[in-house]
Every structure is written in structure tokens, then in C-alpha cells.
Amino acid sequence: MTDIATPSGDVHGEARIGERRIVLEPREVPLGGVRGMNVLRVLPHRNLPTIGAWCFLDRFGPADTRMRVEPHPHIGLQTVTWPLVGEIRHRDSLGSDADLRRGQLNLMTAGNGISHSEYSIGDDPIPLDALQFWVVLPDGARQGAGGFERHTDLPQVSLRADEGSSATATVVLGEFAGVTSPATVHTPIVGAEIVLPAGTRVRLPLRPEWEHALMLVEGDADVATHGMTQNEMLYLGDSRDAVEVTSVQGALLFLIGGEPFADEIVMWWNFAGRDHDEIVEARTEWEAASARFGVVEGHDVRIPAPPLPDVRLMPRGRKI
Numbered sequence: 291m292t293d294i295a296t297p298s299g300d301v302h303g304e305a306r307i308g309e310r311r312i313v314l315e316p317r318e319v320p321l322g323g324v325r326g327m328n329v330l331r332v333l334p335h336r337n338l339p340t341i342g343a344w345c346f347l348d349r350f351g352p353a354d355t356r357m358r359v360e361p362h363p364h365i366g367l368q369t370v371t372w373p374l375v376g377e378i379r380h381r382d383s384l385g386s387d388a389d390l391r392r393g394q395l396n397l398m399t400a401g402n403g404i405s406h407s408e409y410s411i412g413d414d415p416i417p418l419d420a421l422q423f424w425v426v427l428p429d430g431a432r433q434g435a436g437g438f439e440r441h442t443d444l445p446q447v448s449l450r451a452d453e454g455s456s457a458t459a460t461v462v463l464g465e466f467a468g469v470t471s472p473a474t475v476h477t478p479i480v481g482a483e484i485v486l487p488a489g490t491r492v493r494l495p496l497r498p499e500w501e502h503a504l505m506l507v508e509g510d511a512d513v514a515t516h517g518m519t520q521n522e523m524l525y526l527g528d529s530r531d532a533v534e535v536t537s538v539q540g541a542l543l544f545l546i547g548g549e550p551f552a553d554e555i556v557m558w559w560n561f562a563g564r565d566h567d568e569i570v571e572a573r574t575e576w577e578a579a580s581a582r583f584g585v586v587e588g589h590d591v592r593i594p595a596p597p598l599p600d601v602r603l604m605p606r607g608r609k610i
Contacts, residue, residue, distance in 0.1 A: 310527030339606035342548020343477040345426040351419030357410035361592040363576045363583045364400035366432040366562035368425040371396040376418035382406035383584025386438040395441040403582040404436035426562045431476040445469045454490035479548035488540040493532040501528045502547030509541035554605035566603040
């Protein structure tokens with residue numbers, strides 16, 4: 291992580307992070323086991339556990355692969371699946387069974403406990419590329435029931451360019467540029483895909499009380515005068531009402547952000563909790579096939595929980 295700017299400090303007497311330009315480089319993570327694939331992981335970062343309520347980001351692909359993610363559990367979070375190439379089948383313990391393709395959103399709310407599987411379509415390897423996010427849930431929602439939503443018609447907004455053609459934003463989650471996604475959220479948040487045509491210079495509107503970050507998915511882009519590398523994320527801090535983005539050849543970016551998440555969280559395996567004991571309890575119940583996580587129909591196997599570390603799990607504190 292490289293900090294290439296200085297924070298601006300408090301704004302109007304409010305505690306703020308300030309404007310930042312911090313580069314979050316992705317790291318390759320071998321998932322192994324029944325999943326048998328490598329991913330690029332951007333979040334969480336050791337110094338930045340959350341951006342708004344966003345607490346996790348993997349990119350799996352692009353690759354020709356046969357994806358087989360057997361049933362596994364979640365607590366305390368929402369999973370946000372955003373495919374770029376290929377089709378993914380989602381099944382969960384609520385009885386949901388949905389295929390997902392480019393431009394569509396699968397949003398699963400774990401609440402107190404849910405399990406699900408993800409398969410690529412067909413029996414042979416297919417081209418597959420997708421972004422997988424997690425959003426941590428606040429108190430109330432994290433103790434509640436699970437849910438699943440599939441959104442096939444998400445709102446878009448045209449962003450007038452200062453140079454070149456207008457950019458287009460698809461509002462995946464939350465609110466951006468006065469447009470709101472129909473997907474259920476539990477904290478003030480934004481998740482939006484931004485498409486820049488070649489030769490475009492545009493100012494993306496931001497909410498100054500929120501923190502934001504932009505990931506370059508495809509193409510080339512300068513964000514706040516920083517030349518982006520594909521798959522890296524630039525953390526912008528807060529206190530900005532806009533950020534300038536330019537592209538020579540065209541670009542696909544993903545914007546995340548929101549109100550800074552107040553609670554410290556403990557993340558381990560597929561769980562987002564508040565302390566060690568909560569994680570231990572969830573692991574124990576998954577291994578015991580507790581009714582808490584239900585059953586995903588159509589599967590004979592499920593992913594076992596890994597061993598817990600020998601030390602007490604502690605919250606990841608923010609260090610910027």
C-alpha cells in the first residue's frame with residue numbers, strides 16, 4: 291500500500307479522514323480445495339479493513355475454468371456478485387436457484403446464518419471473470435434472517451464529460467449521482483460500475499462525508515492524476531465532492547464507498563463478526579450441521595471449516 295498524498299484533516303469541525311490517494315495493490319490468493327482456483331484480492335487490506343461497509347473484494351478471472359464452489363456458510367455480511375464474463379449458478383439454503391450473467395446482480399444477505407454454492411454453467415471449462423464483494427452488516431441486520439435478491443435491470447446514469455463522450459455509470463448498490471439501486475442495503479453506501487469511452491475526461495460526483503475508492507477493471511485510466519494499473523484500487527479518503535478521471539483508450543472502473551463503518555469487525559473464513567467467541571460459535575455450528583445454516587439442495591458435499599488459529603481472533607483496526 292502506497293500513500294501518495296497527505297490527508298486534509300478535519301472538515302468543518304467533523305472528524306474526517308481527509309482527501310487521500312492510497313494505492314491498494316491486489317495480491318494473488320490460492321483458494322485451493324474444491325474451488326481449485328486463484329483469485330486477486332484487494333480487500334481487506336492489513337491497514338484498511340473496510341471502505342464504507344465494503345469489507346472484501348476478490349476478482350476471479352479472466353480464465354477458462356470450471357467453477358465448483360460447494361455449499362459454505364456466511365454470517366454478518368452481504369455477498370455482492372458482479373459477473374464480467376460467463377454465467378454463474380447460485381443456490382442457497384433459502385431455496386434460491388438463479389443463473390447470473392453480465393449486467394445483473396446477485397445479492398445475498400447472510401444475517402445470522404446462510405449457506406450457498408456457486409457453479410459455472412455447464413460441465414466444461416468456460417470463460418469466466420467476476421468481481422465478488424462482501425458488505426458487512428450493522429447490528430440488527432446481522433442478527434436477522436437471511437435473504438436473496440436477483441436484479442436484472444439496474445439503473446444507469448450518464449455523466450457529462452469535460453472532454454470526449456459521456457461516461458456511463460450502472461448503480462449496483464446504494465446511491466450514486468442522484469440515482470438509487472433497487473437492491474437492499476443497510477448502511478449508507480455506493481457501488482457503481484463506471485464505463486469511460488476513449489478520450490474522455492470526466493468528474494465523478496462524490497459525497498464528501500463518505501469515503502470512496504476506485505478499482506481499474508479494464509483499460510487505462512488516471513484517477514486524481516494517478517496513473518492506474520489494472521486490478522489495483524485507489525483509496526480516495528473522504529472530503530471530496532468529485533474526482534477527475536481520464537482515459538486514453540477507454541476504461542471500466544468500479545467505484546465503492548459509503549459512510550465509514552463505525553464498528554470494528556472480526557473476519558475469519560466466511561464470517562464477519564464482532565469478537566472471537568462469535569466466530570467460534572458459528573464455526574462449531576457449521577461443523578455440527580446445525581439448522582442455523584440450513585441445507586443447499588442438490589449437493590452431496592459441502593466445504594468443511596478450516597481449523598481455528600491458536601491465538602484469539604482480534605478485530606482488524608484501521609491504520610490510516
